Amino acid sequence: MTQKFTNLAELLGREFLARLDGLDVLTRRILQGRLQGERRSKRRGQSVEFAEHRPYALGDDMRFVDWNTYARLEQLFLKLFLEEQDLTVHVLLDVSGSTQQGQPSKSLAMLRLAAALSYVALVNNNRLTVSAFADGLLGQVANLRGRVSVQRLSAFLLNLDSGGSSDFDKACRQLEAGRVGSGVTVVISDFLFKEGYQEGLKRLSGPRYDLFALQLLSPQELSPDLTGDLRLRDVEDSDLAEVTISRALLDYYKRNVAAYCNELSAFCTRRGSGYMLARSDEPTQGLVLNALRRKGLLQ
Amino acid sequence: MTFLAPWLAASAAAIAVPLLVLLYFLKLRRREMPISSTLLWKRAVQDLQVNAPFQHLRKNLLLLLQVLVLIAGLLALSGPVLLRDGSPAKRYVLLIDRSASMNATDVLPSRLEVAKDEAGKLVATMRTPSALSLASRADEAMVVAFDEHARVMCNFTSDKRQLLSAIAAITPGDGGTRIDEAILMAKAFGSAPGEAANARGSGVQAQLELFSDGRLGDAAAHRDEAGASSRPAADAAISLQEGELAFHAIGSGGQNVGVTAMQARRGYENPQEVEVYATVANFGTDLVTCDAQLSLDGAIQSVQSVQLPPTANDQPGVLSLTFALEMPTGGVLELRCLPKSSQNFLGSDDAAWAVLPPPRNLAVCLVTDGNGPLLSALKACPLERLEVKSPAEFDAIDFGSLPPEKGYDVIVLDRHAPAKLPRGRFVVFGSPPAASGATATGSLENQVVLDWHSNHPILQYVNMANLFAAKAYKLSLPADSSVLAEFASAPALALVRNQGSLFLLAPFDCLETNWPFEPSFVMFCYNALGFLSLDGTQTGQLALPVGAPFSLEGLPTQARGVVTGPGATTAVQVNASGILRFPGTGRVGVYRLELANLPATTFAVNLLSAQESDIKPATRLAVGNQQVLAQAAQQKGNLELWPWLILLGLVGILLEWWVYSRKLRL
Structure with a gap:
């Protein structure tokens, strides 16, 4: 699947990429990143955007004293500015065996969604970490930032191998352990986990991170076109169901x-x-430009 | 409705139905299909099982269709039969008409074939004595084919194969029809147990199934509303119960033209001239134009184009024809009727034949001491040669060394009974010779003739009422003699066959009677010579009705030969008495008898029956004391249901395929 594409432009289309340039990842939290970014944080700091005045207290940095106010009122006030911080975006992509099913393939649709979201995060100078999971995390590309990282991103995404059984909770544990800062975590999966998705999602939806679950199912899974006496075989664990x-x-x-x-x-x-259900036969462009914006993940 | 083999089907059902269900649930060949996860499917199956434990059986249309197909197949296997007559008899007698009218082709291929088919269908619906069916309910049948005589083709049996082969063995004939013999035979056999009588003996009344067109010579009333009054007395002995005889009418009727009478004879004055009289009848409702063609030995001699009026008042349109031709030699005359319309459904009556030997006068030897009236009477007959010899001269003749041209056709013995006689034909006045086998056991006086067979050729136009015999011998005749005239207590004229010779015995001296003064004496002499001569005997013998045996006497004993008839050649042999009898004259046409070292003899067999030529099928018969109506076509016999069940099964399979392909089973 991934061998057919050599870069993101080929995977998503240049026109679509151009439209993605105008989007940004939206979070409902005031974030505290490690580097100064393009996003307002709750922290007051050095920036050009005035926030408020507060009375001077002992130990405050004298550099932030608003001398103009002192001249008029003869009282010391500190002039506070909103500090702009960077956003960390985690994209957790399901590459287990179940994603290979469906017509059109769920894995390709998931890959496109992940690529589009990751691209949006990169072009807005967010800190991006993309992880692929099946039975635990299979691969990760971390701390990408800026357009210069698009190449690394595409090299990672387009060389992913899918297959195998899935252990979502294990993957979430691994991701949560390596996650620092705050930001947005987007999980792209079919969420068909026999052991359940609840524990894993609980881990990911901490106070510092917004979580967005993007469930993608094939049309055949939503409305099966089956007939006859069948022995259904689970592609991940070869479990059988005779129906x-x-x-x-x-x-x-x-x-x-x-x-x-x-x-x-x-x-x-x-x-x-956040949550959104998508079908693998829906165009990725429409999902990203319309549905995800409506859901508040992108702006 | 009944079943021919219910236990067979029940046994098969007991095995097959559970097997199908078992196979359906346990031995399904499921198609394997990879899916993302069985998680939701297993939940769905659990929900289904919890909420609808019998969902499979209730809603699986395909299983229901399969069960339906299976049930249809099993029912077909059980051989269901719809008994449409409502009163099933366990013993059938199949009476199949093979008379001439059954050769009509108004129903294809012919009425006889249709009748055989109908009978075969009835046989097919009989209940069989299968090991798995109710053995006591096995039906039996016998097959009787009849025309003027009945013939048992197969005795009572439940073996369908034997019955069907017996039916198939029935060959068409050209004879007339008499049902009384067939019914009497059927009732006689019907009261006897059959081959597989097991528990059922003669107490079971046999159901008579008549397959005929109803053109029965002895069962009138087909168009005669008078019914029983017009029936001959022959079937008065037949007593049928109500419903005992079922009549399956065969045929639809149609146009037919046939020759109903034909006679050819040489002129008395000019023996070389032959006159042919014939009657042609039209049994259809349309005016028919036809050519009546007369042929001599295959060469057409004359053609008359005639118009035959249609049937009116149930009487056929009849036309008489007369032909005259010069015929200096012998030959076979054929009169063939060639209708110009295409519809002529019966071929057997389209032609008639007459065999005429060459004109020939007789050589007669009169052995007498002197009998003027007799000599005068013989001289009046058209004889080639009449020799008068005294008894001594006659006894001196060595007949063994007599050349054929000096032999005699008839020898008249007047009051002379030689101890040894050659084989030949004799008219004897007075005491019978020992060679005749008859003996004179006494003498009679003053006798008058009380009765005589006026229809016998010898006594044709002979009035014997005035004959008075002053003296006569009392004859004791051999067993196979026929008495032509009788005195009060003894034969007055007798025809005796003995050791190949034929004797016409008149046990009196004609000079001691008043007979020479009667005109009938000359007539008697003329008839007697004609009858006794080969010429005379063959005239009657050479044109036979269908089924009448052909016989020829005075032949070398044990001589072998063949009779070549229409479509068949039969080997024959003369018996020890020098008599040849050939009974196989079942078809119309010309037969030729060839014996070693003897000239061939040709004879003709003709239908000449208006009863058979009228092919309009009867719908009502008067047989015995019963009026029998033809069964309606849809009520004939029993109806086998297995083809319909097989059809239902096929429809079920098609429906199943359609449901499967349209996914309607979801």
């Missing part, structure tokens, strides 16, 4: 899919996280 397709069974399946997605959505809402 005789009937209308009733399909009804139950669709109800279960809807319930599963609703449950995930409700879980994310309760944790203050």
Whole structure:
């Protein structure tokens, strides 16, 4: 899959990339990054944007005293400015075996979404870390920043190998252990984890990070086009399920899919996280430019 | 409705149905399909099982269709039969008409073939004595083919193959139809147990199934509303119960033209001139134009184009034809009717034949001591040679060394009974010779003739009412003699066959009777010579009705030969008495008998029956004491249901395929 593309422009299209330049990753938190970035932080610091005045206290830096106010009022006030800090964006991409299923392939759609979000993060000088997981983290490219890192990003994304079983909780533990600062974590997956997604999402949705769960399912998973007596084989763990397709069974399946997605959505809402369900046959451009903006992940 | 083999189907169902369900649930060949995760599917299956434990059976249309197909197949295997007559008889007698009218082709290929097909269908619906079916319910049938005579093709049996082969062995004939013999035979056999009678004996009444066009010579009323009153007395002995005879009418009727009478004879004055009289009849409802073609030995002699009026008041349109031709030699005359319309459904009656030997006068030897009236009477007959010899001269003749041209056709013995006689034909007045086998056991006086067979050729136009015999011998005749005239207590005229010779015995001296003064005496002499001579005997013998045996006497004993008839050649052999009998005259046409060292003899067999030529099928029969109506076509026999069940199964399979392909099973 990835061998067909040599760079992001080829994967996403130049026009789409150009439109991505106008977007930025949105977070609802006032962030505290390590480097001065282009984003207002809660910390008052050196910048050009005035925040407020406060009375001088012993030990304050005399450089921030507003001497003009002292001249008029003869009282010492400090002039505070909002400090602009950088944003850390974590993209956690599912590359387990289940993503290879579906027509069109979920893995390609996920890769496009991850590439688009990562590109947006890079062009806005955010700190970007992209991780691929299946049975734990399989690969990671960390601390990318600026357009100069697009090459590294594309080299990582376009050379990912997908397959194998998945352990979401393990991947989340590994990611959480290496995560510092604050920012946004975007999980792109089908969230079809037999051991559950709750523990993993709990780990990722800490106070310092916004979490956005982007669930991507294929049309066949949402509305199966199956018939006959089948032995369904799980591509990740080779688990078998023998079914005789009937209308009733399909009804139950669709109800279960809807319930599963609703449950995930409700879980994310309760944790203050964002959630969006997408289909692998939807155009990535529309998802990024429209749906994700509506969901508040991008602006 | 009943089933021919219910236990067979039940056994198969007991095995197949659970097997199908078992295979369906346990031995499914499932298609393997990779999916992202079985997580949601397993939940769905669990939900389904919890909420609808019988969902598979209730909503799986394909399984239901498969069960339906299986049930249809099993039912077909059980051989269901719809008994449409409502009163199933366990013993059938299949009476199949093979008379001439059954050769009509108004129903294709012919009425007889259709009748055989119908009978075969009935046989096919009989319940079989399968090991898995109810053995006591096995049906039996016998097959009787009949025309003027009935013939048992197969005795009671439940072996369908045997019955069907017996039906197939029935060959078409050109004879008339008499059903009384067939019914009497069927009832006689019907009261006897069959081959597989097992528990059922003769108490089971046999159901008579008649497959015929109803053109029965002895069962009138097909168009005669008078019914029983017009029936001959022949079937008065037939007693049928209500519903015992089922009549399956065969045929649809149509146009037919046939020759119903034909006679050819040489002129008395000019034997070389032959006159042919014929009657041609039209049995259809349309005016028919046809050519009547007369041929001599295959060469057309004359053609008359005639118009035959249509049937009116149930009487056929009849036209008489007369032909005259010079015929100095013998030959076979054929009169063939060639209708110009395409519809002529019966071919057997389209032609008639007459065999005429060459004109020939007789050589007669009168052995007498002197009998003027007899000599005068013989001289009045058209004879080639009449020799008068005294008894001594006659006894001195060595017949073994007599050349053929000096032999005699008829020898008249007047009051002379030699101890030894050559083989030949004799008219004897007085005491019978020992060679005749008859003996004179006494004498009679003052006898008058009380009765005589006026329809016998010898006594044709002979009135014997005035014959008075002052003296006569009392004859004791051999067993196979025929008495032509009778005195009060003894034969007055007798025809005796013995050791290849034929004797016409008149046990009196004609000079002691008043007969020479009667005109009938000359007539008798003329008829007697004609009958006794080869010429005379063959005239009647050479044109036979269908089925009548051909016989020829005075032949070398044990001589072998062949009879070549229409479509068949039969080997024959003369018996020890020098008589040849050939009964195989079942088809119309010309037959030729060839014996070693003897000239060939030709004879003709003709239908000449208006009853058979009228091919309009009857819908009502008067048989015995019953009026029998033809069964409606849809009520004939039993209806086998297995083809419909197989069709249902096929429809089920198609439906299953359609449902599967349209995913309607979801």
